[in-house]
Amino acid sequence: MKSNLRVVSVLALLGAGVVMAQATKPPAPTQEQMEKAKAAMMEDRKQMMAEAKAVDADASGLMSAVKGSKSAEVKALEVQVAKLQADVKVLTSHLGQTPRYFDTAESKLRP
Secondary structure (H helix, E strand, O other), X not given: OHHHHHHXXXXXXXXXXXXXXXXXXXXXXXXXXXXHHHHHHHHHHXXXXXXHHHHHHHHHHHHHHHOOOOOHHHHHHHHHHHXXXXXXXXXXXXXXXXXXXXXXXXXXXXX
């Protein structure tokens, strides 16, 4: 009797697991959803490019103000600003690349 109860409970548990696994499978995105996601991604990219340009302009202004002074603290600040400018340049180059996430239908990154 106990073994029958165990078998029934194991089968019920397995059946519930299969049902739950099938129920949580998300539907495939439609073409319209993909186009909306691409448009949102491109808008975010444009906004990040604009923000990166503003940060670069601020860093350039700060660098020109720092170059006039000769103290040791200002020299350390100059090094930090130069690193910031280099980081912004790398970020801008990455943002400037054409994203290919949505371009190919066989993409492994595609949801």
